Amino acid sequence: MADQHAEATAPHVHGEMNISEQAWTWSLFMGLTKWLSLAMAVLILFLTVWFGVGAGFVPAFISSAVMAVVGFFVLKNKVSA
Template identity: 40%
Template sequence: MAGDSSDYQRGAMDISEQTATYNLIMGLTKWGSLAICVGLLFFTLLFCTTTGFLGSAAWSVVLLVLGVIFLREKPDAAH
């Protein structure tokens, strides 16, 4: 039945809720991955090396700062 008409019109639907959900999931994935990496680095250095608590914490803070710098939202270059 290729000739049936439909109320569907491509591109006419409001997708703001889907866009907001997608952005939320991507943000949670991005920042959650950074948190897991920082925790993994901290405990690996603490228990598997002679770095100690302060050295492990210092390297974890360095990773956290670099992660925040590289993962934050960039301003639009089109302006």
């Protein structure tokens, strides 16, 4: 009896696979990881300054806003010339 899966599986040939979808998925994953990490850091800083230190809402908001702006400029994609 012949193997049922023999026709469905082809031997892999290195270098002939289109990886554009894999590259797009990896780029999306890295971008989301980068920006969500910044968002989590800003949220943790905000809550720590507000409740942990007890400085109040305004100092917590200001320090978080500064961190968000600095983080944005540090993490944004660099455009090469």
